[in-house]
Amino acid sequence: MNRQAKQPNAVRPTNCDRAIQRAATARAAVRHLTRANPRLGTLIKKIGPHRPIITPNPFVALVGSIIQQQISMGAAAAVQKRINALCPPRGRVTPAAILNLKDDALRGAGLSRQKTRYIRSLAEHFASGELNSRNLRKMADDEVIAATTRVKGVGRWTAEMLLIFCLERPDVWPIDDLGLRKAVRDFLELDDLPEVKTMQTVGEPWRPYRTYASWYLWRSLEGPFMPGVALS
Numbered sequence: 001m002n003r004q005a006k007q008p009n010a011v012r013p014t015n016c017d018r019a020i021q022r023a024a025t026a027r028a029a030v031r032h033l034t035r036a037n038p039r040l041g042t043l044i045k046k047i048g049p050h051r052p053i054i055t056p057n058p059f060v061a062l063v064g065s066i067i068q069q070q071i072s073m074g075a076a077a078a079v080q081k082r083i084n085a086l087c088p089p090r091g092r093v094t095p096a097a098i099l100n101l102k103d104d105a106l107r108g109a110g111l112s113r114q115k116t117r118y119i120r121s122l123a124e125h126f127a128s129g130e131l132n133s134r135n136l137r138k139m140a141d142d143e144v145i146a147a148t149t150r151v152k153g154v155g156r157w158t159a160e161m162l163l164i165f166c167l168e169r170p171d172v173w174p175i176d177d178l179g180l181r182k183a184v185r186d187f188l189e190l191d192d193l194p195e196v197k198t199m200q201t202v203g204e205p206w207r208p209y210r211t212y213a214s215w216y217l218w219r220s221l222e223g224p225f226m227p228g229v230a231l232s
Contacts, residue, residue, distance in 0.1 A: 022229075026212065098122075136167065141172070157176055180199075186220070
C-alpha cells in the first residue's frame, strides 16, 4: 500500500522574524526615497528612520479608520479609548463586543450616528464571515479595496488605511487623504492643495515605497499624533 510521505510543517515566522523584516523593508524604503527625492531625504533625516505602527487585526484596524474619518488624530484617539473601555474583557474590540453594545453607548463614546451605523455594519460583515483576516491577507491590494468597500461606510480611503496600517502593503498612496494633500502642499510650498493629477505625479518616483513616503509626510504635519516605530 502506497502512502504519501508526510510533508514537514511549514515554519511560521516568529514575532522576531516579522520585526526584522519590517525593519529591513523600512530601511530599504528610506534609501529609495532619499535617492528619489533628496528633499524628502532631508525630511526623513529630521524625523529619523521609522516604520508605521501596525494594528494586526483587520477588524480593529477598520474600526479605527472609521473613527478617524473627518476628525483629527487626537480626537480619534480619545474616541477609540472610550470604545475600548466599553468592550470587556480587557478592552478587546471584537465584532461580538460591538454588536452587544447599544447605539446609545457608542454615541456616548463620541461616535456620530452615521459612524455608529458604519461600525455596526462592519461588525456584522465580520461576524458573518463575509470578511475575515485570513482571506484579506491573501488578496491583492485592489481585491482588498473591492471587498471592504462593500461595507457601508468603508470607502477607498478607509480600505487604503487598512492596507497601510494592518496588511503592511508598502506601496499605497492615498491621494484623496486631506492630511496627505496638506502635507504635500507644505512640502512643495504650494499656495493651494494639490489636485489629483499633481498628487499622482508627485508620488510616482516613490514607487514601490509610497506607503513610507505617506507616513513621513503625515508625520511632518501631525507630529507625534502620527506615531511610528523608530528604527535603531
